[in-house]
Amino acid sequence: MSASVTASTSLPDSPRPSRLRRFSQLRTYTQNLSSLPGQSYRHSLSSRIPWRSSASDSVSPPTNSTAPPCPEPDHPPLSRYTSAPAPSYGFAELNSQVSSTESAASTPSTSTPSNNVTRTPNSMARLRSSSAVHRPPPRTLERATNSQESTPSPEPAAVQNNVIQPTSAPAEGQETPSKPDTKATIRFFPYQDSLQSSRPSLPFVPIARTLPSESCVIRVGRYSERDGIPPPNPTEPSDAPVGFKSKVVSRKHCEFLYVNGQWHIKDVGSSSGTFLNHMRLSQPNMVSRLYSIKDGDIVQLGIDFRGGEEMIFRCVRIRIECNRSWQQQPNEFNKNTESLIKNLGKGETSDYSGCRECSICLGSVLRPYQCLFMAACAHVWHYKCISRLLHSPDYPMFQCPNCRAFTDLSAEVDDSNDSEEKRDKEPTEDRTTNNSGEQLETEGPSVVETNSLEGPSDQLEDLAEEHLVNNVENLHLQDDQQTDDTRSTASPAPNSSTDNLARSATINIPGWQPTQPLSVPSGRQSQLRTDTPVRSETSDDNPLTPRNDSGPLAFDGRAGMP
Amino acid sequence: MGSIKRISKELTELTESPPEGIMVELADESNVYEWRVKMDGPEGSPFHNGKFLVKLSLPTEYPFKPPTVSFATKIYHPNVTNDEKGSMCLGMLRADEWKPSSKIAAVLQFARQLLAEPMPDDAVEGRIAEQYKNDRTRYEEVAREWTRKYAC
Numbered sequence A: 001m002s003a004s005v006t007a008s009t010s011l012p013d014s015p016r017p018s019r020l021r022r023f024s025q026l027r028t029y030t031q032n033l034s035s036l037p038g039q040s041y042r043h044s045l046s047s048r049i050p051w052r053s054s055a056s057d058s059v060s061p062p063t064n065s066t067a068p069p070c071p072e073p074d075h076p077p078l079s080r081y082t083s084a085p086a087p088s089y090g091f092a093e094l095n096s097q098v099s100s101t102e103s104a105a106s107t108p109s110t111s112t113p114s115n116n117v118t119r120t121p122n123s124m125a126r127l128r129s130s131s132a133v134h135r136p137p138p139r140t141l142e143r144a145t146n147s148q149e150s151t152p153s154p155e156p157a158a159v160q161n162n163v164i165q166p167t168s169a170p171a172e173g174q175e176t177p178s179k180p181d182t183k184a185t186i187r188f189f190p191y192q193d194s195l196q197s198s199r200p201s202l203p204f205v206p207i208a209r210t211l212p213s214e215s216c217v218i219r220v221g222r223y224s225e226r227d228g229i230p231p232p233n234p235t236e237p238s239d240a241p242v243g244f245k246s247k248v249v250s251r252k253h254c255e256f257l258y259v260n261g262q263w264h265i266k267d268v269g270s271s272s273g274t275f276l277n278h279m280r281l282s283q284p285n286m287v288s289r290l291y292s293i294k295d296g297d298i299v300q301l302g303i304d305f306r307g308g309e310e311m312i313f314r315c316v317r318i319r320i321e322c323n324r325s326w327q328q329q330p331n332e333f334n335k336n337t338e339s340l341i342k343n344l345g346k347g348e349t350s351d352y353s354g355c356r357e358c359s360i361c362l363g364s365v366l367r368p369y370q371c372l373f374m375a376a377c378a379h380v381w382h383y384k385c386i387s388r389l390l391h392s393p394d395y396p397m398f399q400c401p402n403c404r405a406f407t408d409l410s411a412e413v414d415d416s417n418d419s420e421e422k423r424d425k426e427p428t429e430d431r432t433t434n435n436s437g438e439q440l441e442t443e444g445p446s447v448v449e450t451n452s453l454e455g456p457s458d459q460l461e462d463l464a465e466e467h468l469v470n471n472v473e474n475l476h477l478q479d480d481q482q483t484d485d486t487r488s489t490a491s492p493a494p495n496s497s498t499d500n501l502a503r504s505a506t507i508n509i510p511g512w513q514p515t516q517p518l519s520v521p522s523g524r525q526s527q528l529r530t531d532t533p534v535r536s537e538t539s540d541d542n543p544l545t546p547r548n549d550s551g552p553l554a555f556d557g558r559a560g561m562p
Numbered sequence B: 001m002g003s004i005k006r007i008s009k010e011l012t013e014l015t016e017s018p019p020e021g022i023m024v025e026l027a028d029e030s031n032v033y034e035w036r037v038k039m040d041g042p043e044g045s046p047f048h049n050g051k052f053l054v055k056l057s058l059p060t061e062y063p064f065k066p067p068t069v070s071f072a073t074k075i076y077h078p079n080v081t082n083d084e085k086g087s088m089c090l091g092m093l094r095a096d097e098w099k100p101s102s103k104i105a106a107v108l109q110f111a112r113q114l115l116a117e118p119m120p121d122d123a124v125e126g127r128i129a130e131q132y133k134n135d136r137t138r139y140e141e142v143a144r145e146w147t148r149k150y151a152c
Helices: A002-009 A016-034 A036-050 A076-083 A086-102 A115-132 A138-149 A158-163 A331-344 A381-390 A417-429 A431-452 A458-485 A492-505 A522-530 B001-015 B104-116 B126-134 B136-150
Strands: A184-192 A207-210 A217-222 A243-244 A255-261 A263-268 A274-277 A298-299 A316-322 A372-374 A380-384 A397-399 A406-408 B022-028 B031-040 B050-059 B066-073
Touching: A076 A431, A243 B104, A263 A274, A298 B031, A372 A381, A381 A397, B001 B022, B001 B031, B022 B104, B031 B104, B066 B104, B126 B136
Parallel strands: A217 A243
Antiparallel strands: A184 A207, A184 A316, A217 A255, A255 A263, A274 A298, A298 A316, A372 A380, A397 A406, B022 B031, B031 B050, B050 B066
16 A cells, blocks of 8 residues: 555655645545555556656666576567666566555566566566556557557657557456457366376375467476466466476477367477377477467376385376366356356245256255355365365365366455456446446547657646546535534445445546546445544545544544534 | 265156166165166167166165176177176276266166267177177067067
8 A cells, every 4th residue: 555655645746735735635545544555556557657767767677687588589578678778677576566555466476586587576566557447548458569569769659559459358348348368378287097096196286277378388397496486376467487396297298289270289309208198299309390279188207217216206197277267267157157146045046047056956056055066167066065076085076067168166265356346246236326437438548549658638637636636625615514413323424425435436537537436336435434444644634534532542422523 | 984875866856857768766665776677668769668677776885886797688789798697887887987976867877878879999898899880680570570679
């Protein structure tokens, strides 16, 4: 949160008229209030800070220079990235701060000094922004994408133009679920051969890769300390090499490529061989041709050495999972399941297409008051029925008995989809208050894209500020009222202020990204307002801070009283 | 025993609305794990007009483990062993292909389908498979004869 405070206080044109200052106070206020800090932070970032000129210079890039350049210098996205100038890093760094405060960001590797990893915060933040924010604020997003995909040009207008190209794809599959996700994803799971009573293969954490672009290659080889540990499950597109700690895996063993919409594997001259469904791809130390692979294929790297007694001499058996991205995006089935779960026990068991019976006991999962388990693929069983498969020797790996999708049950909880869920609900639950807020947000991107940063949008911002200042006044009033009322249960008062905010949200300001309270569902909003807000302590004449004449420990409601 | 519940459910379903050409009953009323299935040879196949007794045994781990299907009636078919066991090789019944969501009805229908369309590449009786591929008329002759002999 400190980031956001500095962000708004370190505005270059700092001596602002007081009403503007109050505006920024409002902003910090809402930020402190909000339970979704990234959101408002981002808004303030995207709308206010001339990043390239001020902040980026002061923020030093992370320790990227120490990172060993990735093996192949001819690797386009990486090298482009390394050549990207400071601003992007500054941005990335700040974002990483945010995301680490936002939620214990699930990638443990943000500090690892490798090229691939330094990318993580940047686009992780990008992903986060696209998901945490109800509609991604285009400018922020685009700057992130831009720094990654082309060298940013100094003048903003050009940047904006650059960015309209479809590659920026603000939210992959999130904003427009209808748009197919073109990114190629592949996942590697440890596979134990159940038929032959052979020795277990090398255990490893499941690995996922989503190619940043089709020309990328996932190199597989022996793990080496020098390369650092690539994140097994990066949250953003990555072609980081995959390493296995086994001596039977060559340093350069094989590669996974995505050609013409199809995944392929190729042995790149391994000494102990790459096997695709038990077939060896090439002679020792020979490069093989491309072999297409499909979901469920088994790839084995090397052969057990010395009987595989020691872990380090075990071969690697990988079960491939690919072409399953359709399953990870909203589709009819899992949306149905979602509504099924929402309506559990409400007696609306009518039209859920797909299996609404537990495929194990063939009983209904629709009856209320029973323990259910839903896998990532949205198949549902009774917990009692499925528990056998959950608590198997393979735990934490779970294979869906219906569709055979593998899930890592110990995987970090990915909360980046929450906002999507919220967005889905919002139109129904919040239509009354948020209608035009929605509209406003949907047209946000296009407006901003066509405008340059300076000029018209400044006017717009002025407008917005004026408008917000009004809000501040209202808030001020409401606040007094509220603090007066604190001893009685505070719920009525917040409602009125909620209404107030909601009403203000219906005023359509093109190009203005509404600050956070405008877009949260009213339920949460009132909740926020009932919670004693964390006041901004940046200035004395903060209109939102109630006077406290009774001493520092008077938090019982007397504070605001004259 | 969750499996008993499921099995009796499937049994009820199958007895109430049996699939075409398939009749199921328990071999022993007290044991739901052993089924006797009467299967009519599908029309258009050399097994037409034959009535085959099929034994279906369910493991106690059902539905996590696949059932086994065997022909008590002798049958001349590349996918059924020509011995007293008469076990049938079904792809979906292999341990690594089996899904708990597959039902017995599907297994039986698949088995019956296999009578109409043998899968010589997946055969357990190589000689019959060979004959099926190379000398279809002779294969059908023998199959019809066996059907007449054993299944009528």
